[in-house]
Amino acid sequence: MRFSNQVAIVTGAGSARGIGRSIALAFAKEGARVVVADVNLDGAKAVSEEIAQLGGKSLAVKLDVTSEEDVAAMVDQILAEFGRIDILVNNAGITQPIKVLDTTAEDWDRIMAVNLKGTFLCSRAVIPTMIKQQYGRIVNISSVSGKRGGGVFGGAHYSAAKAGVLGFAKALAREVAADGITVNSVAPGLIATDIRGGLEPEDVQKEMTKDIPVPRLGTPEEVAAAVLFLASPEAAYITGEEIDINGGSHMD
Ligand SMILES: NC(=O)c1ccc[n+]([C@@H]2O[C@H](COP(=O)([O-])OP(=O)(O)OC[C@H]3O[C@@H](n4cnc5c(N)ncnc54)[C@H](O)[C@@H]3O)[C@@H](O)[C@H]2O)c1
Incomplete structure (x- = not known):
């Protein structure tokens, strides 16, 4: 029960076989109150x-x-309901297997918006609360x-x-470290989820x-x-770091 009394937000947690769902369930099993946030509300409700x-x-x-209004409303709702925010997992993401010459400006903006701008918006929204908590x-x-310049399924915009x-x-890790906040990343390799349009046959x-x-x-x-x-209290001295979870497909 490493996360008793803690509140954890997991974005993109409404996918039936997704990484976010597994993270949400794992936090719940260890005592956290979990905010299951997803653009797909039915999926979020199921988790x-x-x-x-x-x-x-x-x-x-x-x-x-990608919506500042949605992100702000979520933070207000969590603070009204639970009164604190200890953990944010920026998991929501989309990919698109496409070559640069076929990539439209709209494709670029959509992939950047969900994967990168979303990470910025959600992080910015929770930091004031985390600073108040000093945690x-x-x-x-x-x-x-x-990390390795392209994957099997993502275009250059996704990379x-x-x-x-x-x-x-x-x-961000440098900015907030003195306030008891750590910022880290994980870099998964090929994971068995539906992000590639469904799980491939064996x-x-x-x-x-x-x-x-x-x-x-x-x-x-x-993952x-x-x-x-x-996200655990034990990892207090790790910040700005990343963990590869890729079966050795890329080592650095
Ligand atoms: N599966 C892999 O092989 C793999 C590898 C490396 C990284 N990742 C990353 O892991 C994360 C989770 O992916 P997954 O494989 O579980 O995919 P998934 O498609 O199963 O789940 C992604 C979830 O994000 C949600 N989402 C999409 N756009 C959103 C938005 N604008 N706002 C909120 N939620 C949104 C979807 O509704 C879905 O529930 C993603 O960031 C992905 O890029 C996955």
Whole structure:
């Protein structure tokens, strides 16, 4: 029960097989009150229901991370309901497999907005509360694509956004460290979720992962474990850092 009495927001947590759902469930199992925030409210409610079945406490919120109004309304609602915000996990993200020459300016803006601007807007919105508390943990979900220059499924815009998340986290980490707030990131490799438009059949997964030292897709639970560590009180002296969760597909 590492997170008893803490309040954790997980954005993009309403996906039935997603990383955000696993993070939300893991926090709830360890005693946190979890804000399950997603642009898909039905999905968020379903995860909230799973948390209730575990005996946990949560709040399902409709949130578009690209909307300042939505983000502000969410923070107001959480403070009215729970009175504090200890953890923010910037997990909401979208990808698009596309070459630069085929990428429109609208594609670029959409990918940047959800993956990068959303991370900025949500972080900025919770920091005043975390400063008041003199305690906070922000964990961003970046990607191996942002570190190794492209992934299998993301375009260059996605790589740029996810690299931007890492740079933003480091700069923000310096700004807020003296207030007891850490800002870290995780960079997953290929994880078994629906982000690529549905989970691939087993033979396709085998082919996709044959060159990965740990030759399989990662699981959302494996990402959640690293996120919970960075969000824990024990990780107080780790900030501006990133953890790779990629089966060895990229090592640095
Ligand atoms: N699955 C992978 O292989 C992989 C690898 C590296 C990084 N990631 C990152 O992990 C995170 C979670 O991805 P996933 O694989 O669970 O994908 P997913 O598609 O299963 O879940 C993403 C969730 O984000 C939500 N979302 C999308 N746009 C939103 C918005 N504007 N506001 C709020 N919520 C929004 C979706 O509704 C969905 O519930 C993403 O940031 C993704 O880029 C995934």
